[in-house]
Amino acid sequence: MKRGWTLPILALAGFVFLYAPIVSLVVFSFNESQLVTVWGGFSTKWYGELFRDPQILNAGWISLQIATASATFATVLGTLAAFVLTRFGAFSGKLLLTGMVTAPLVMPEVITGLSLLLLFVAMELTFGWPAGRGLTTVIIAHTTFCMAFVAVIAQSRLRDMDESLEEAARDLGAGPVRVFFDITLPVIAPALVSGWLLAFTLSLDDLVIASFVSGPGASTLPMVIFSKVRLGVSPDVNALATIIIAIVAFAVVVAGLLLRRSAAQNPQ
């Protein structure tokens, strides 16, 4: 296997499989032709079309608002959950909390979406809040499923960090809150940044949960895209996809460089 050609060829085929559809999507976004799969010459007209479509622009704006809010809430709550799980030792309910933190990672989205919607309806009937569904309910739902991912990332970082730093601070007379903000938080900050970014992309990307819990007037970008592509392939979606892919690729490369630099600065 070591010097054989089988393995590299199989691996290469795998990478081609991963990237070919994305590459063709990008290429056809510059296609002049109305037919998505027939090349009609180079053109950027679909990009122009995209920026004149109020439905898409509006949905994009809604999605950005939701993603920013839920990523922020999810990072705060997820960090707290991770901190409780790694630092408080054994406590009653720990098993329940561990289960609740990890369950959303594997839960089918249709179940999460349906059950949250039913909760919102029941809450509205009982307390009168949330009145109807819209941005708020989507933000709550996204925070809930994103915080699981943040918690997992923060937890592994908290486990790896040198606890003697916290002990030293405590010996020098710092209270637990001070220790958390002066020592723990800065140390785990890179993990929180990547957690926030992950939550942000997950929220931007979510279709199923948002479809269940959003109300009229709060259609997110994936919901608009989905209703468009259900009817068939449309060239302006190719343009939109290319923009999103470019942004994500850029963000991932920058995040990767930042992480590598911080790893080089304090090797652990």
Place this chain on the structure above:
Amino acid sequence: MLWLLVFFLVPFIVLGRISLSEAMIARPPYSPLWEYGPDGNLEIIASLENYRFLLSDSLYVNAYLSSIRIALVSTVFALLVGYPMAYYIARSAEPRRSVLLLLVILPFWTSFLLRVYAWMGFLRRDGVINNLLLNLGVIEEPLVMMQTDFAVYIGIVYTYLPFMILPLYANLVKLDGALLEAASDLGASPLVTFFTVTLPLSLPGIIAGSMLVFIPAIGEYVIPALLGGPDTLMIGRVLWDEFFSSRDWPVASAVAIVMLVLVVAPTMWLQAVQNKREAAE
């Protein structure tokens, strides 16, 4: 903690409660579980009618079975595609290894919906694959690939491939090279070494990766909706239609509860396997 309790645990209680009620044309569209009878007594009116309905209508049973079948087949394909990739990455030297890993993760960061959409352009009758094959003269007639179970398999394998590769990689990278050398010193051919040494040792990675593909695939809605045909039956899709088209909330809840059991069982099994492994180490 409170957040999770309110927005994660309680919803399931609500879900279970509604699955026991009857559908009504009202707001909310389900009957109350208890009400005060004419003589002022509290009457409990819960029924397992919805669950009996699920069992009696072959649509639901078939949907569960075909979801499991589709998820299983896709998991096997994902393993076949992902294993060589993970193995190759694990055996690469450092700078290249990080780059390859990043290349595996990168598609995972790009939109799930758009990645499924990309395959629509590939698999269509006038899509990229058919055009290529027609021009090369391999086929005379365009192949029908969209709206088949085949397209659904491809979609699932494609979108969940990183979930398969990453645990496999984490496992294979820890593999002790000395074992492989020992095997070849003792005269085993590379293929024999692979099947007697590498494969058994990577079993935990295989299990973890397979679970990460299998579990979300069972509840999948978007992939069968976009790539599957009208006869591609998956339970996520049935739940969606039951909820949004038929507006039968109680039956949709019962469908969800049964699906939950289907998903929770393998998860707990995985957890048990992991605990056993940790205990052994």
